[in-house]
Amino acid sequence: MTDRKIRVLVGKPGLDGHDRGAKTVATVLRDHGMEVIYTGLHQTPEMIAEVAAQEDVDVVGLSILSGAHMELFPRVRAELEQRGLGEVMLVGGGIIPPEDAAALEAQGYARLFGPGTPTEEIAEWIKARMGERLAAEGGGA
Amino acid sequence: MSSAADIVERLRAGERVAVARLISWAENGDARFAEALGSVFEDVGRGRRTGITGPPGAGKSTLTNELTGLQRAAGRTVGILAVDPSSPFSGGALLGDRIRMEERTSDPGVFIRSMASRGSHGGLARAAIDACDVMDAFGYEELLVETVGVGQAEFDVMEAVDTVVVVLCPGAGDGIQAMKAGLLEVADVLVVNKADVAGAERLLTDLEDAVALRRRAEGAWEPPVVACSAGRGEGVEGVWEAVEHHRRWLAEDGRLRARRARLRIAQVRGAVAEGLAARLWGSGGLTERARSLLEEGGTPYDVAADLLSAVSARVVEPEEVSGS
Amino acid sequence: MSPHTDSVTSVDARALWTEAMAAARLREASFTTLSGDELRAVYGPEDVDLDSERDLGWPGQFPFTRGVHPSMYRGRLWTMRQFAGFGTARQTNERFKFLLEHGQTGLSVAFDFPTLMGYDSDDAIAAGEVGQVGVAISSLADMETLMDGIPMGEVSTSMTINGPASILLAFYIAAAQNQGVDPAAIRGTVQNDILKEYQAQHAWLVAPEPALRMVTDMMAWCSEHAPQWNTISISGYHIREAGSTAAQELAFTLANGMEYVRRGVAAGLDVDAFAPRLSFFFDSHLDFFEEIAKFRAARRIWARKMREEFGARDPRSWMCRFHTQTAGVSLTAQQPENNIVRTAFEALAAVLGGTQSLHTNSMDETLALPTEKSVKIALRTQQIIAEETEAAHVADPLGGSYFVEAQTARLEAEAEAAFAEIERRGGVVPCIEAGWFQREIHRSAYAYQRAVEAGEKRVVGINCYTEEEDSQASIELHRIDSSVGEEQTSALGALRERRDDAAVRRELDAVREACRGSENLLERFVAAAHAYCTLGEIAAVLREEFGHFKEPQIL
Numbered sequence A: 001m002t003d004r005k006i007r008v009l010v011g012k013p014g015l016d017g018h019d020r021g022a023k024t025v026a027t028v029l030r031d032h033g034m035e036v037i038y039t040g041l042h043q044t045p046e047m048i049a050e051v052a053a054q055e056d057v058d059v060v061g062l063s064i065l066s067g068a069h070m071e072l073f074p075r076v077r078a079e080l081e082q083r084g085l086g087e088v089m090l091v092g093g094g095i096i097p098p099e100d101a102a103a104l105e106a107q108g109y110a111r112l113f114g115p116g117t118p119t120e121e122i123a124e125w126i127k128a129r130m131g132e133r134l135a136a137e138g139g140g141a
Numbered sequence B: 001m002s003s004a005a006d007i008v009e010r011l012r013a014g015e016r017v018a019v020a021r022l023i024s025w026a027e028n029g030d031a032r033f034a035e036a037l038g039s040v041f042e043d044v045g046r047g048r049r050t051g052i053t054g055p056p057g058a059g060k061s062t063l064t065n066e067l068t069g070l071q072r073a074a075g076r077t078v079g080i081l082a083v084d085p086s087s088p089f090s091g092g093a094l095l096g097d098r099i100r101m102e103e104r105t106s107d108p109g110v111f112i113r114s115m116a117s118r119g120s121h122g123g124l125a126r127a128a129i130d131a132c133d134v135m136d137a138f139g140y141e142e143l144l145v146e147t148v149g150v151g152q153a154e155f156d157v158m159e160a161v162d163t164v165v166v167v168l169c170p171g172a173g174d175g176i177q178a179m180k181a182g183l184l185e186v187a188d189v190l191v192v193n194k195a196d197v198a199g200a201e202r203l204l205t206d207l208e209d210a211v212a213l214r215r216r217a218e219g220a221w222e223p224p225v226v227a228c229s230a231g232r233g234e235g236v237e238g239v240w241e242a243v244e245h246h247r248r249w250l251a252e253d254g255r256l257r258a259r260r261a262r263l264r265i266a267q268v269r270g271a272v273a274e275g276l277a278a279r280l281w282g283s284g285g286l287t288e289r290a291r292s293l294l295e296e297g298g299t300p301y302d303v304a305a306d307l308l309s310a311v312s313a314r315v316v317e318p319e320e321v322s323g324s
Numbered sequence C: 001m002s003p004h005t006d007s008v009t010s011v012d013a014r015a016l017w018t019e020a021m022a023a024a025r026l027r028e029a030s031f032t033t034l035s036g037d038e039l040r041a042v043y044g045p046e047d048v049d050l051d052s053e054r055d056l057g058w059p060g061q062f063p064f065t066r067g068v069h070p071s072m073y074r075g076r077l078w079t080m081r082q083f084a085g086f087g088t089a090r091q092t093n094e095r096f097k098f099l100l101e102h103g104q105t106g107l108s109v110a111f112d113f114p115t116l117m118g119y120d121s122d123d124a125i126a127a128g129e130v131g132q133v134g135v136a137i138s139s140l141a142d143m144e145t146l147m148d149g150i151p152m153g154e155v156s157t158s159m160t161i162n163g164p165a166s167i168l169l170a171f172y173i174a175a176a177q178n179q180g181v182d183p184a185a186i187r188g189t190v191q192n193d194i195l196k197e198y199q200a201q202h203a204w205l206v207a208p209e210p211a212l213r214m215v216t217d218m219m220a221w222c223s224e225h226a227p228q229w230n231t232i233s234i235s236g237y238h239i240r241e242a243g244s245t246a247a248q249e250l251a252f253t254l255a256n257g258m259e260y261v262r263r264g265v266a267a268g269l270d271v272d273a274f275a276p277r278l279s280f281f282f283d284s285h286l287d288f289f290e291e292i293a294k295f296r297a298a299r300r301i302w303a304r305k306m307r308e309e310f311g312a313r314d315p316r317s318w319m320c321r322f323h324t325q326t327a328g329v330s331l332t333a334q335q336p337e338n339n340i341v342r343t344a345f346e347a348l349a350a351v352l353g354g355t356q357s358l359h360t361n362s363m364d365e366t367l368a369l370p371t372e373k374s375v376k377i378a379l380r381t382q383q384i385i386a387e388e389t390e391a392a393h394v395a396d397p398l399g400g401s402y403f404v405e406a407q408t409a410r411l412e413a414e415a416e417a418a419f420a421e422i423e424r425r426g427g428v429v430p431c432i433e434a435g436w437f438q439r440e441i442h443r444s445a446y447a448y449q450r451a452v453e454a455g456e457k458r459v460v461g462i463n464c465y466t467e468e469e470d471s472q473a474s475i476e477l478h479r480i481d482s483s484v485g486e487e488q489t490s491a492l493g494a495l496r497e498r499r500d501d502a503a504v505r506r507e508l509d510a511v512r513e514a515c516r517g518s519e520n521l522l523e524r525f526v527a528a529a530h531a532y533c534t535l536g537e538i539a540a541v542l543r544e545e546f547g548h549f550k551e552p553q554i555l
């Protein structure tokens, strides 16, 4: 009788007010059966990690179009780790130049999806990754 | 993979992530939950539970946030459960109540959990009471439960908390509709929110009249009607005063104990019904039998009678039933 | 209107065409505009109900459907105004001087995120964002640096700022005064359109009602002391870019405009004292004809409302003058050079729609702030339209087109329906508080995304004519020096050391008093600016006194 849903936090860190992409992605993930917590705008990395902890999410998704991604992704990652949430999957999108995206991915900060990525692709990617994880967790659930 | 014992230990050590994880287990129907609850159940029951219900957009989240502020100022810790509806199409949900409570995010004395209603249709989620139990066991003193925006008949909250606060607001005729629909019946406190908006005065007097006109048993509680502007932080103390008033009333003559006993009975019945349903219908055998009886021309009642007699003797032995 | 041909023949002709059309094999494609309007295959006289005197007039005449000037671009071309800014005040000052030396007369200031949100560069919340997407201005000292050596009585400056617009304008006024320039001589614009911040751009300072008071205080102060200053640029651009359709952009923007007029009148101002200083800012997207119709409809609706509903008497109050920016959101990261072409079409639509000024986006829009090279191509695009096409030779060249007139009338009718809906919901501010606009915009954005992913809305490089190889890597990127933050922070630290603390405290207290009473806030901000109170300090007082705005939950 298990009823396991993928829980995702979609967050907007920093002073950035661009939320068209974040809201669209949040809605699409809902349409793919996920439970999505949208934090609203203007969050600090601490707030995002704290919400992730209280909500016990599987995935934290950040949307950053302000150019502050090199500052914010690592800080959110650090805040998550500090709360023992190192295994939470961190994904994101927005205006992130390819080299920066590559650098963040290489350092294990997050998996990034840039402008023009079909939202279906994002949802399918998360589902597939989570599927692997849940399978690895075994029948524990 | 943590065990129930690990999590309970972390809960006792004051780790908030343990609260979060236990609530997830409850939501997901994870077998470890029952075990964990069993080891902390003696700590459950200290927290005071208040439900905040009402139509969509009435200001439930805003009021919850304001009430939390009052509790914090008085030095009490607060655990909040905010339920939003799941999409009937995808099964997913967008949980946004905490946007209104953002200022509480960094307060270590407040814990907020968003929950999707999943299969439940009563305005709460199946695991709502479990979540309250977990927060209660952790030590949160005031537990506030925000339901989904309710319409006509979603009153599970009544069976989940000590005090039900029904929030209405002027506009769109919601108030009167809701009264007719029975929100009035479940209210221990009636709140007219958005008192700053035109029509609030009218709604207030309508509600007062409706409460006064209702017939009720001797000594029954009469819900006070309170106005506030949660959005402006005005009049919220009055709402809390009304809640406290109801608590004082509950404290007399063993009413609180009776109410909580009723709550647990309802919870047990719910769990039994759910378990039975899963066992009865899970294997598909009964559905098959019903289908063939219907094809033979039986009325739905004939078929139901047949199935009931087939299972009634064995209902306490579920394995046999599912094998039928 | 009807042509001189025999009407029976024309009916026959139409019947024949209808038949032929029904028999024709059509392409598998959607023929719907971004506003969801199902287009006909051809438009004819039956599709327009037009009284040309009532609905069109001549250019420069009520209701200005055909343009606000009699001579349109034969008199003066539109202003080619490229919005830009980054780094420290000193860097931007150098850039401004360079531009002025090369003949530019107008300056356009883009601010960084902390400034847009009313925080100082040394606030913890600003970490990583100082000077990144615009210039950082935390006090009068930064404004003095920004305008150093620039004659403030001669240039015209446009500042894209909203939530803290009054504070930045106060810095500007104070800097001018320190140069010996009287406020009466300053010229320029602040965007200062707070309503669309809640609806679309989300850089607000306080709740809507006190924010609107700051707007009317500015209108009042400027009509008396700085009559050449444009106090609001009522912006549909942000609404559209956040996801709305053209019809929603038009309706919501004009509804906001009318709300400002109502507020000004309610504050006791004569409508003709401030309305001529209101201007608009629209988007130009890829539905070419619908966009042109939108610009025409905007002028017509505004003129009618101002004359008939608000009783304005000065023709300048009736005129919807506007700036246009091409649609950033229509540009793709994939095959970015194609963006030059998209922008060219959008720019042409803006010109055919009679815009007063224009910003063209650069091909690297989705990557970062534009490089000099890509900005130059964007500017050249405008120059090609102006010099090489005959688009600027004739006013309202599409006036009378069955299709464009039908679209203009449809958009006007849709806007009227939206005004009624907003009214029914209690007005613009209640709709903002309830998240109505935000939800409508989100729904349209979501529908657009779905349409693109379903292939109904075709986008080259995204869902057709895609290429395996990612050509975006071949584009050079604009990078901001990250030392900007440190430079700003230490300068601000030094300022805090050097200024007169008692004066700062006195002026902040005076601001607080003014918040509680009814004294003109801009007046107080100018005084606070002179005492070198910082943006963050003044904004903090406003937040404390007026309360935050919490975004409504709309998902």
Ligand code: B12
Pocket: A010, A015, A016, A017, A018, A019, A020, A021, A022, A024, A025, A060, A061, A062, A063, A064, A065, A066, A067, A068, A091, A092, A093, A094, A095, A113, A114, A115, A116, A117, A118, A119, A122, C110, C111, C112, C113, C116, C133, C134, C160, C200, C201, C202, C203, C237, C238, C241, C242, C243, C327, C328, C329, C330, C331, C332, C364, C365, C366, C367, C368, C369, C370
């Ligand atoms: C729309 C837009 C606006 C709108 C925003 C409306 C809104 N409410 O969102 C308006 C007009 C208000 C605006 C304003 C500004 N903007 Co702007 N804007 C854009 C624009 C044109 C499109 C962004 C967009 O919404 N695209 C559509 C959505 C669906 O795509 P997306 O967000 O990229 O999301 C996709 C992926 O990135 C990814 N994704 C995104 N989020 C997430 C989250 C998760 C969890 C996942 C998995 C994936 C994911 O999936 C999505 C689907 O494919 C971009 C340029 C561009 N074309 O990208 C500039 C851009 C982002 N803006 C820019 C700037 C500078 C500004 C301003 C600061 C200008 C100023 N100085 O005043 C202001 C600031 C406003 C504010 N408060 O934030 C710059 C940023 C520069 C930089 N980072 O270096 C850009 C890049 C333009 C440019 N080249 O100069 N803007």
Ligand SMILES: Nc1nc2c(ncn2[C@@H]2O[C@H](COP(=O)(O)OP(=O)(O)OP(=O)(O)O)[C@@H](O)[C@H]2O)c(=O)[nH]1
Pocket: B055, B056, B057, B058, B059, B060, B061, B062, B063, B097, B100, B148, B149, B193, B194, B195, B196, B197, B228, B229, B230, B231, B232, C433, C434, C435, C552, C553
């Ligand atoms: N005018 C006014 N608006 C208020 C007041 N309280 C809340 N609101 C507004 O009402 C809207 C809904 O408030 P919420 O607190 O989200 O309402 P809710 O009942 O939790 O809504 P759901 O969870 O979606 O059912 C928001 O836009 C609030 O700003 C008030 O006292 N006065």
Ligand SMILES: [Mg+2]
Pocket: B060, B061, B062, B097, B146
């Ligand atoms: Mg709510």
